[in-house]
Amino acid sequence: MSEQKLQSQTVQTTGHAWDGDLQEYNNPLPVWWVYTFYATVIFSIIYWTIYPSWPIGKGWIGGVSDITYVNSEGETKTHSWNTRALLLEDLNQAAVAQKPYFDKISAMSYEQIAKDPEMNGFILSAGKALFSENCAPCHQAGGQGVIGFFPNLTDDDWLYGGSYDTIHQTLMDGRRGYMPAFGEVLDGEQIDQLANYVASLSGISHDSTKAAAGNALFHGETAACYYCHTSNATGRKDMGAPNLTDNIWLWADVPAADAAEGKVSAIRNVIASGLNKGVMPAWSGRLSPEQIKVLTVYVHELGGGQ
């Protein structure tokens, strides 16, 4: 009882008493806490003056700190501090570090880049990063493509050409594949004959009587396949018409079909329903000219460059 009395004399209570003798102390805040609080108030005032902070009318206080950087044209630019200016500073600093490489890439021909060991190393690392983000979703991480959807970039069979210039053009402007649906103009028998002929071109087992009839259709005016695939069926790269004689397949999943009839049937389906796919987006609006040049060499070096 005497102890309780002593405390109530030194520490102030809230003055309330519950249940007769329950009291609540009213201790002062610890000193360290109070001074930390004052310090944060001072910190915030300093922060307000350095960085953009208080809104005023239709604008705001910009703060006294600036961001200065040298842009790609060599001009020195100064902006009051904000995250967008900070990004430009960051980008331009990185650009300075990469400039020697990109300047070389702009100046060198594709062949020179491919032969230069140092540039080749740069192409491999920079190209891989660009390819993984932009190309791999369709052409897959190793460039092997997906049968029925996206072409393999590692073999030496090219729809539109595998030279540096055609790869570059494909990247810049994109591509759009098209083949009419022959199911609308030919009957089932004729399509079957054509499919057997196309199978025969790649040495797949087929019905030779049907193939002979298909041969006539292919080179005749009813189906006129030779218009795009040429009369020796090796295709036309200027229009993306594939070579039919090489047993390399993109649209008809011939390799997956085990029986000969399945292989012919896969070809038949493509002839009957045609193709309105094979769309490759254009990258000129998304990637810089240097990035596209890096990718051109990278894709060329995936295995099939011509």
Added chain:
Amino acid sequence: MNINFKHEWIETNIGLMAVLTMLAISVGGLVEIAPLFFIDKTIEKVEGVRPYTPLEQRGRDIYIREGCYTCHSQMIRPFRDEKLRYGHYSLAAESQYDHPFQWGSKRTGPDLARVGGKYSNEWHVQHLVAPRSMVPESVMPNYPWLMSTPLDISDAAARMKALRKVGVPYSLSQAEYDANVTKFGETVAKQLHIPDAQKNLVEQANFGNYDGDRSGISEMDALVAYLQVLGTMVDFSKYADDAFVADR
């Protein structure tokens, strides 16, 4: 001073405490949010941003219905790594007609703010039906029903009317249509005219054939049409590197 302030006054008066608590917590909002409605540069002045067409808008509704936003943000932040991967940072202006906007601070999948035009329609279709057939390491769920579910177009106009109520300039009257012609040009203004919503939707879906199946309009048509327009409205090649720096 005679006034001897005591916390007890507040603590023993629940009504007063409620009012003061509300005042205290609204300060944060008042300081950080309210000024944005008055500051001139909140929405950047930029050409090309338009409301979605009826088909794209239906696609956006499906995007929200399927919860795509739980894994994908639509906000490219002004950082170097994001710029290299996704493109130009997002502008406030680009989501000015989005209700609700699809920004976000959490990503499981990549940001989609500029996915438009990056991949072909057939890639999107195949990837939505079976993501791992295109990206083997993907953890995205399959959405096969988008392909087999016909798009409900009966309420296309009603959905646009609802958005009009919150400020999206879809037009009902001739005067509103004329204003849109001045603001967006005739081609866009026609798409924004609510009385033609269904006709416009069917035309765009049939012409675009986004899902590669001409037999009807599926939910896939709408969703792919929406994905393919994301981030494509502003032509950034027309603007200098630092064109939007002074806005912040």
